[in-house]
Every structure is written in C-alpha cells, then in structure tokens.
Amino acid sequence: MKIDLLFCASLLDELHMRDKNVVVIDVLRSSTTIATALRNGAREFIPVDSIEKAVKVSGSLFGDVTLRGGERNGRMIQGFNLGNSPSEYTEAVVKGKSIIFCTTNGSVALVRCRHAKNLIVGTFVNLGAVVEFLASLREDVILVCAGRPLAVGGFSLEDTVCAGMMIAELELHERLELELSDPSAAARSLYRTHGRSIGKMLKGSEHGRYLKEIGFAADLNLCAGIDTVPVLPMWQETGVRLGKGQQSSS
Numbered sequence: 470m471k472i473d474l475l476f477c478a479s480l481l482d483e484l485h486m487r488d489k490n491v492v493v494i495d496v497l498r499s500s501t502t503i504a505t506a507l508r509n510g511a512r513e514f515i516p517v518d519s520i521e522k523a524v525k526v527s528g529s530l531f532g533d534v535t536l537r538g539g540e541r542n543g544r545m546i547q548g549f550n551l552g553n554s555p556s557e558y559t560e561a562v563v564k565g566k567s568i569i570f571c572t573t574n575g576s577v578a579l580v581r582c583r584h585a586k587n588l589i590v591g592t593f594v595n596l597g598a599v600v601e602f603l604a605s606l607r608e609d610v611i612l613v614c615a616g617r618p619l620a621v622g623g624f625s626l627e628d629t630v631c632a633g634m635m636i637a638e639l640e641l642h643e644r645l646e647l648e649l650s651d652p653s654a655a656a657r658s659l660y661r662t663h664g665r666s667i668g669k670m671l672k673g674s675e676h677g678r679y680l681k682e683i684g685f686a687a688d689l690n691l692c693a694g695i696d697t698v699p700v701l702p703m704w705q706e707t708g709v710r711l712g713k714g715q716q717s718s719s
Contacts, residue, residue, distance in 0.1 A: 470645055471609040474632055474652040477616030477623035478578035490608050491585040492599060492635070495615035496627040496692055497676050498553050498685075499575025500592035502538075503709060504698040505555040505691075510564035510717040515708040516576035516583075520546060523571040530567065539571035543683050546571065555691045564717075567708070574615040574625075579709065582613060588704035593631055593667060597696040600638040602712070604645060612636075612653070617676065626659070626674045627692075630667070633660025668693040 475481050478493070494500055503514050512534075517523045520541070527537050538551035538558070545552030551562070553572055570576050582588050587606070591599040603610055612635065614628035633656035640647055649657065663670040671677045671689045680688060691697075701712035711717065 470607060471648040471650070472612065472636055472639070472653045473609070473650045474612045474614070474656055476614050476629060476652060477619065477625070478574060478581060478613055479616065479619045479623055481578075481581055481613060483581050483584065486582045486611070487584040488586045490587045490603070490606060490610040491582045491613055492589045492591040492603070492610065493575070493578045493582055493613045493615060494591050494628045494631050495572075495575035495578065496592045496625075496631050497671065497674075497680060498555060498688055498692055499570070499572045499615065500590050501594050501692045501698075502553055502555045502558055503570070503590050503702050504592065504595045504700050506558035506563045506568065507702050507709075507711050508698050508700045508717055509558060509560040511558065512565055512567050513708040513710045514568050514570045514702075516570045516579040518571070518577045518580045520571055523549075523569045527569045530569075534565065535567050535569060536563065537569045537571070539576065541573060543680055543685065554685060554688050556687065574617060578613055578615040579704070583704060585704065590702035590709055591631070591635065593634070593692065594694050594696065594698040595700055595702075596631070596634060596638065598699050598701045600635055602701055603635070604639060604642045607645065612656070625676065626663070627671055627677065629656045630660050630663050630670055633657040634664060637661070637664075667695065
C-alpha cells in the first residue's frame with residue numbers, strides 16, 4: 470500500500486487525481502467544519518472554488534434548504550450565511566440543509582480532487598474513521614494537504630502533521646505493508662516531533678496565530694480534538710456527504 474502526499478493543493482494535477490484514493494486535509498478549518506456540520510445533520514456540502522460560483526450554484530437551488538458558508542482571509546464572506554468556524558454549524562442551523570462551501574484552500578482542494586475514485590475529508594477530529602477506511606481499502610492513497618496559498622509558501626504545518634498522524638496510525642495495522650514516498654516520510658517525522666501536543670502545535674502554527682489574532686482562538690481547541698467527530702465525509706456525486714451506512718448524531 471503506497472502512501473503519497475502533496476504538501477499543497479495548489480500544486481496538484483486534477484488529471485492525476487482521477488480514479489485515485491484521496492484524502493483532503495484542511496485542519497484549520499474546512500475539514501473540521503465539514504465533519505462537524507455533517508455530524509449535526511447537514512445534508513451535504515457542495516464545494517466551489519470561487520465566490521462567483523457559490524453565488525451561481527446557490528441561485529439554482531431552493532433557498533430555504535440551502536446555505537452559503539465559507540471565508541476569505543479567515544472571515545465570513547459578505548452576503549453568506551455562515552463563515553468557516555465549526556462552532557457556527559450547529560444542528561439548529563444546518564440540519565437538513567445543503568451548504569454551498571467556498572473557502573480559501575479547503576474547498577478548492579476538494580474541487581480539484583472531485584474525480585477521485587474515493588475522496589475523503591480528513592482531519593484530527595475524525596482521524597480514526599479515516600484511518601479505518603483506508604486500512605479497509607488496502608489500496609494506494611494520496612494524502613492532499615490543502616496547505617496555504619502559494620504566495621505565502623503553500624506549506625501548512627498543521628495539515629502535514631495531521632497527514633503524518635494518519636500514516637503513523639496506518640503503520641499500526643499489522644496486515645498492512647506501507648510504502649512511503651519521501652513527502653509521506655517527512656510528514657510522519659513532523660508528526661513524531663509535534664504529535665505530543667496537537668493543541669500547542671496548532672496555536673504555534675502561522676495560520677493558528679492568525680486565527681487567534683482575528684478572534685477565532687476557540688476554533689483552535691475544536692480543531693485539535695482527536696476523534697471527537699467520528700464521521701467519514703465522502704464525495705458522492707456532486708458533493709460531500711456522510712459515508713454510506715453512517716448517520717448524523719441528530
């Protein structure tokens with residue numbers, strides 16, 4: 470089972486993702502928000518890669534069952550219903566709703582990987598469910614870190630450490646023989662360095678510090694939880710829904 474990894478979704482080739490098993494990781498905060506909302510009864514997420522597309526897609530759907538969620542520079546987009554804080558996506562707000570989702574990095578990564586054979590949304594809060602799914606596949610996988618814009622280097626410490634933790638957990642499965650690419654091995658090493666305190670790592674990361682500065686310090690604690698939202702968001706047809714056989718907590 471070969472594990473490959475991309476440090477930044479901006480570097481990926483959409484055609485290369487076709488028919489692959491892919492996990493998109495955006496710890497701060499898209500992956501955490503998607504898992505939380507689906508656990509709280511949201512029907513689906515429809516990721517888009519621009520604000521213009523979000524407006525266009527939402528205009529073709531029923532307004533009373535559709536919400537627009539997302540962020541630019543960490544803050545809610547003007548005219549949207551929700552931002553990108555997991556705490557906003559409560560059962561009272563999202564149950565039964567389709568969410569048009571537009572974020573700086575996470576939704577873009579999902580759109581670019583939409584033709585994958587299996588496309589999973591992963592992060593710390595649902596790490597166990599993701600690892601168990603990958604172990605059951607026993608097939609090659611590509612871990613895609615949403616990362617940061619190329620203008621600021623592309624690399625994201627928190628996404629890479631999360632990927633490294635997934636790899637380390639897969640290595641605990643006795644029946645799996647893993648082959649790691651160089652980026653995957655590097656991610657595992659970073660996890661071994663930072664894995665003892667995920668919360669401390671998030672707070673010390675560049676994006677973590679920025680979120681704290683703009684008033685979202687509480688989100689860092691939510692995103693640092695391990696297996697606190699044990700769901701498996703998967704791309705199905707036109708968007709991300711709970712994996713087959715899974716139910717929301719509502």
